[in-house]
Amino acid sequence: MTKKERFAFVIDYFEHHAPNAETELIYDNPYQLLVAVILSAQCTDKRVNMTTPAIFAQYPDVEALSRATFDDLFPLIKSISYPNNKTKHLIGMARMVMEDFHGEIPSTVPELVKLPGVGRKTANVITSVVYQQPNMAVDTHVFRVSARLGLTTNAKTPLQTEQQLLQYIPEEKVHIAHHWLILHGRYICLARSPKCGECGLRPVCKYYKTLVKTGM
């Protein structure tokens, strides 16, 4: 099977089984999504969704957040991972958006990565989800699932995974493909015990082929 055929199978499978895949983070506007994605580093979307309503009630927009103090914001974030850093990042992000971007959440990856707490993955999520740009955010799920399926070959870094995926996924499907791979990794292709018995991608999965060969 060629790589092109493998991609075609995977895309066709997800188009039939997850035609409406989207982020599980709850948000109403770019500001809220940016806050949620910054908070989601090393944390589950479920936990973030439990945390953000109180933050958005107290800080309804980026201007309000830019005026927050560490001691005001920290109690709202303390139940999630890395609360110290995330509190600093959120306030720093809001202040930079106000000072350098006229209060508008930037819409390009090079601008977004200037903000505290925003790396390439977060910038790709924002530009893809909010602005529908063909950018592939690679998190641990996308990295693992792509490698197991054989969509990537010897990718050592998220950037290599991103570049290999973008070679084969049609531009108009990059946005949804990100969610397909994340959700598949979150619910089926689990890190420690992938549920291969429930997975419709077995016919093309390199990892599964190895399991069968070795009798595991």
Ligand code: SF4
């Ligand atoms: S067959 Fe197994 S390893 Fe392959 S994608 Fe499906 S769950 Fe993951």
